[in-house]
Amino acid sequence: MVARIPLIAGNWKMNKTPAEGDAFVRALATRLGTIEAVEVVVAPPFTGLQAVVSASLGTGITVAAQNLFWEERGAFTGEVAPGMLTSLGVRWVIIGHSERRQLFGETDQIVARKVRSALNHDLRPIMCVGETQEERDAGMTEERLVSQVTKGLAHVTAGEAGELVVAYEPIWAIGTGRTATPAAAQEACALVRRQVAQVLGPAARETVRVLYGGSVTPDNIGDLMRQDDVDGALVGGASLDVESFAVIAERA
Ligand code: 13P
Numbered sequence: 001m002v003a004r005i006p007l008i009a010g011n012w013k014m015n016k017t018p019a020e021g022d023a024f025v026r027a028l029a030t031r032l033g034t035i036e037a038v039e040v041v042v043a044p045p046f047t048g049l050q051a052v053v054s055a056s057l058g059t060g061i062t063v064a065a066q067n068l069f070w071e072e073r074g075a076f077t078g079e080v081a082p083g084m085l086t087s088l089g090v091r092w093v094i095i096g097h098s099e100r101r102q103l104f105g106e107t108d109q110i111v112a113r114k115v116r117s118a119l120n121h122d123l124r125p126i127m128c129v130g131e132t133q134e135e136r137d138a139g140m141t142e143e144r145l146v147s148q149v150t151k152g153l154a155h156v157t158a159g160e161a162g163e164l165v166v167a168y169e170p171i172w173a174i175g176t177g178r179t180a181t182p183a184a185a186q187e188a189c190a191l192v193r194r195q196v197a198q199v200l201g202p203a204a205r206e207t208v209r210v211l212y213g214g215s216v217t218p219d220n221i222g223d224l225m226r227q228d229d230v231d232g233a234l235v236g237g238a239s240l241d242v243e244s245f246a247v248i249a250e251r252a
Contacts, residue, residue, distance in 0.1 A: 004206075004207070004209050004231045005037075005038070005039050005209075006037065006038045006039070006225065006231055006232045006252045007038070007039045007041065007165060007209055007211060007231060007232035007233075008038055008039070008040050008041070008232050008233055008235065008245075008248055008249045008252050009040075009041040009042070009043060009064060009092070009094075009126060009165075009167075009211065009232070009233070009234050009235065009239075010041070010042045010043060010235050010236075010239025010240075010245050011043045011064075011066065011094060011097070011213075011234055011235065011236050011239060012042065012043055012044050012045065012048075012066075012239060012240060013045075013066070013099070013236060014045055015045070015240055016044055016045070016048055016240070017047075017048065018044075018047060018048045018050070018051035018052075019051070020048075021042075021044045021048035021051050021052040021055070022051040022052065022054070022055045024042070024052075024242055025042060025052050025055040025056050025059070025061060026055050027242045028040075028042075028059075028061065028242050028245065028246060029055075029056070029059035029060075029061060031242060031243070031246045032060075032061075032246055032249060032250070034060060035060065035249065035250070036060075038232075038249055038252050039062070039232075040060065040061050040062075040249050041061070041062050041063065041064050041091075041092055042056075042061060042063060042064070042239070043063070043064035043065065043066050043092070043094055044063070044066075045066065046065065046066075046067075046080055049063060049065060049085070049088050049090055050088050053088050053089040053090060057089075062091045062092065063089065063090050063091060063092070064090065064091070064092035064093055064094055064126065065080070065085050065090050065092070065093045065094070065123075066093075066094050066097070067080070067093070067094065067095070067097075067100060067114075068080055068081070068082050068085060068093050068095070068114060068117065068118060068123070069081060069082075069114075069117075070082070070113045070114055070116070070117035071117075082117050082118060082120070082121035082123055083121060085121075085123060086121055086122060086123060090123065091123065091124060092123060092124045092125075092126055092165075093114075093118050093123045093124070093125055093126065094126045094128065094167075094234075095111055095114045095115055095118065095125050095126065095127050095128070095152075096108075096110075096111035096114070096115075096127055096128045096129070096148075096152060097128045097169070098128060098130055098169060098171045098174060099174075102171075108147070108148060108151035108152055109151065109154075111127065111148075111151070111152045112151060112152050112153070112154040112155050113155070115127055115152055115153065115155065115156060115164075116155035116156065119156065119160055119163060119164075124163050124164070124165065125163075125164060125165065126165040126166075126167055126211070126234065127152050127153075127164070127165070127166050127167070128166075128167045128169050128213070128234070129144075129145055129148035129149055129152065129166060129167070129168060129169070129192065130144075130145075130148075130168055130169040130170045130171050130174075130213075130214075131144040131145065131170055131171065131172075132171045132172065133171070133172040136170070136172065141170075141188065142191060145168070145188060145191055145192055145195065146191070146195050149166065149192055149195040149196060149199065150195060150198075150199055153196065153199045153200060156199075156200060157200075158200045158201040158203065158204065160200070161196065161200045161201075161203065161204035161207045161208045162207040162208070164196070164200075164204075164208050164209075165208070165209045165210075165211060165232075166192050166196060166208060166209075166210050166211070167210075167211040167212070167213050167234040168185070168188045168189050168192050168210060168211065168212055168213070169212075169213035169214050169234060170184075170188070170214050171214075172214075173213075173214025173215050174213070174214050174215070174236065175215070175236060175237060176214075176215060177215050178214075178215060179214060179215040179216065179217070179220050179224075180212065180214060182220075182223040182224055182226065182227050182230075183227075185212040185224055185227060185230055186227035186228065186229055186230060188212075189210045189211075189212060189227065189229040189230050189231075190228070190229040192210050192229075193205055193208060193210050193229050196208045196210075209231040209232060210229055210230065210231050211230070211231060211232045211233055211234045212224050212227075212230050212232075212233055212234070213233060213234030213235065213236070215236075215237075216233045216234075216235045216236075216238060216248065217238050217244065217248070218238070218244050218247040218248055218251065221233060221247075221248045221251045221252055222251045225251070225252050232252060233248065233252065235248055
């Protein structure tokens, strides 16, 4: 079995100025020292990427964007190309977060194109999937996750699974304080892993990293990480505070 390195990613969403991002990463790096057993990633808004990448150099912390567009350049007002991100030293990109799907109309087809584009540019995608409360109540969680994983990975090849991260984020758990139970997170993350292997081939089961996201805190990260199919976490609110994010990384 391949040992998958745990990954803790902080999604800052629409928070923090460049100066705040710079200060955060310096403080986090000092607080964590050298941690090698866990990969730590922060995802500032586009405007903070340059400052945060600069602050992260030599620290072991790496940086994600929260979105990208798949074209390389051109008349796409308001969009940011993958090469623009890599030229800043960005290494990861969150794709298809539920807020982008729900508020900005991103479809599985859009997600698939963005995932392909990221991989073409050596940006590692963190593709988000997850069901709504209504879907869960209707017993449609499995169907929803299978569909999102299958469609989102439509243009990914078998050999790329090691570059891929899929974050299971049940929408009812995001920003609500209602974390999935460790058993529910395990069940869904196992399902996601199985479906990735279904799409990309059996070897992907060992190499793809599957994260849980949704009201992760220093208090629940330990139980979540003890689940076999949870390789890390995508953290929203608790990633905005140095101390709570540092404790989450340490406990992972
Ligand atoms: P919270 O941790 O604030 O629930 O947000 C989760 C999330 O959406 C991370 O991408």
